Amino acid sequence: MSDYTPTRRATDTERLDATLHLTDALTRGALDGEEYNDRIELVNSARSIDQVTATLVDLPPLLPASTASEERKRDDLREWLNEWQYWLGGSVLMVGIWGVQSFMDGSAIKFWPGVPIGIWAVVLIACVFWPSDDHESS
Structure with a gap:
């Protein structure tokens, strides 16, 4: 055999x-x-x-699917929070420029940084409701 x-x-x-x-x-x-x-x-x-x-x-x-999914969510949150740090840095910079302009004019000028800061914040908030397409095919 x-x-x-x-x-x-x-x-x-x-x-x-x-x-x-x-x-x-x-x-x-x-x-x-x-x-x-x-x-x-x-x-x-x-x-x-x-x-x-x-x-x-x-x-x-x-890796179990739930662990990989949780890791991806953590990475996405970390990335989103990093974007808010960029927003804060940009906001401080624009307000600083506005402050210098106002000081040089001798009086407070129109607060122009509100428009770009506000638009940028709305975009970051919208990212919560419309996530990127990077992970949709997974």
């Missing part, structure tokens, strides 16, 4: 899952671009599930 045991054929879903795992490993720095491409080719040409899993054995486990 032969010791040969046939392996199960890989499904398209299993190949897709392996591709997502490889992509996750690439984005986390576990693979470089060349090795990623080589492994993707192996996954796409694999016939058995053993050939698919062989491309994943040395990779870190996938």
